[in-house]
Amino acid sequence: MTLDKAVIGLTAMPGAGKSVVVAVAKESGYDVVVMGDVVREEATKKGWEATPENLGKIMLELRQEEGKGVIAKRCVPKIETAPSKKIIVDGIRSLAEVDEFKKNFPMFTLVAVHASPEARFRRLFRRNRSDDPKDWEIFRLRDLRELGVGLGEAIAMAEHVIVNEGEYETAKKNTKEVLRKVEQKWTKQPST
Amino acid sequence: MTLDKAVIGLTAMPGAGKSVVVAVAKESGYDVVVMGDVVREEATKKGWEATPENLGKIMLELRQEEGKGVIAKRCVPKIETAPSKKIIVDGIRSLAEVDEFKKNFPMFTLVAVHASPEARFRRLFRRNRSDDPKDWEIFRLRDLRELGVGLGEAIAMAEHVIVNEGEYETAKKNTKEVLRKVEQKWTKQPST
Numbered sequence: 057m058t059l060d061k062a063v064i065g066l067t068a069m070p071g072a073g074k075s076v077v078v079a080v081a082k083e084s085g086y087d088v089v090v091m092g093d094v095v096r097e098e099a100t101k102k103g104w105e106a107t108p109e110n111l112g113k114i115m116l117e118l119r120q121e122e123g124k125g126v127i128a129k130r131c132v133p134k135i136e137t138a139p140s141k142k143i144i145v146d147g148i149r150s151l152a153e154v155d156e157f158k159k160n161f162p163m164f165t166l167v168a169v170h171a172s173p174e175a176r177f178r179r180l181f182r183r184n185r186s187d188d189p190k191d192w193e194i195f196r197l198r199d200l201r202e203l204g205v206g207l208g209e210a211i212a213m214a215e216h217v218i219v220n221e222g223e224y225e226t227a228k229k230n231t232k233e234v235l236r237k238v239e240q241k242w243t244k245q246p247s248t
Numbered sequence: 249m250t251l252d253k254a255v256i257g258l259t260a261m262p263g264a265g266k267s268v269v270v271a272v273a274k275e276s277g278y279d280v281v282v283m284g285d286v287v288r289e290e291a292t293k294k295g296w297e298a299t300p301e302n303l304g305k306i307m308l309e310l311r312q313e314e315g316k317g318v319i320a321k322r323c324v325p326k327i328e329t330a331p332s333k334k335i336i337v338d339g340i341r342s343l344a345e346v347d348e349f350k351k352n353f354p355m356f357t358l359v360a361v362h363a364s365p366e367a368r369f370r371r372l373f374r375r376n377r378s379d380d381p382k383d384w385e386i387f388r389l390r391d392l393r394e395l396g397v398g399l400g401e402a403i404a405m406a407e408h409v410i411v412n413e414g415e416y417e418t419a420k421k422n423t424k425e426v427l428r429k430v431e432q433k434w435t436k437q438p439s440t
Binding site for chain 2: 170211217
């Protein structure tokens with residue numbers, strides 16, 4: 057248990073607009089731990105290219121070998137050694153990961169970012185990265201795959217929800233408000 | 249397909265405070281269809297008392313016999329025969345139910361109500377109904393049971409999220425804002 061780290065875990069469907077939240081948290085002194093980096097590091101170790109297919113395969117392997125909370129487990133030392141006392145963890149996808157973080161960091165708060173499927177689709181399509189959905193059906197299948205891992209359960213169990221339909225200033229304001237509430241609660245908790 | 253009914257489906261974890269949303273919708277001219285009534289009607293038909301245990305058993309039986317979307321399917325005629333053109337359906341718990349409604353009503357919009365687990369626990373405990381959790385563990389198990397049916401997936405895929413941490417006026421204001429947005433979208437759609 058690490059009592060002196062205050063951790064926010066971020067969870068969201070693809071394209072929900074987590075990046076605004078991460079940016080605002082950074083500005084507010086948070087260090088960022090990206091859960092996807094664990095998988096990318098594993099790819100590098102194997103000498104594999106970081107294609108979506110390879111990353112998906114590695115993710116599956118890791119889960120089968122070390123359990124559903126494996127990615128969270130591997131983020132724990134990253135959080136412990138981060139310089140800041142306040143950390144934001146980007147990319148929580150299941151309650152198993154939430155449990156892993158809570159076990160290690162009593163001051164852990166789960167925050168969800170929400171956008172409508174339409175807004176997420178527009179955002180991913182515009183972003184046009186290599187793994188982006190080119191049409192609604194592929195987008196829908198990707199959503200269902202993420203939900204299959206347990207992403208919806210994490211979202212439903214969040215302490216706070218930040219709605220991000222695309223108005224940057226609104227999302228920024230809502231994020232600041234949520235960070236204020238989370239930090240207010242942290243200062244009330246005994247932290248040795 | 250029923251083109252002339254505009255339907256809002258409400259989904260939320262237990263104790264998230266859907267009742268505010270239903271009340272505001274009623275005031276705004278919506279008829280209310282409660283999905284749980286289908287199960288209660290089935291209990292009456294069987295001559296069973298409507299205890300949580302019996303209702304749970306009936307729910308399970310109905311799903312096994314007629315599929316995951318059974319409760320939604322049985323709500324379709326209730327929606328079709330409701331006097332108002334605007335209907336709010338209370339108690340969606342899975343994407344299978346969402347699909348069932350979308351198939352029947354092209355103007356269907358999914359709205360989630362969100363509250364933190366703490367706020368939901370406080371609310372259920374205070375409400376003190378017969379099926380309310382008496383302690384955190386029972387509360388947690390009930391959450392996990394609901395998530396097991398697919399409730400988290402429905403919440404994650406909602407078009408709109410109304411946050412209801414307990415400030416009545418805020419929840420009311422947010423609901424009105426969401427109803428306005430939903431109705432604005434409906435008026436843009438062709439409804440023959």
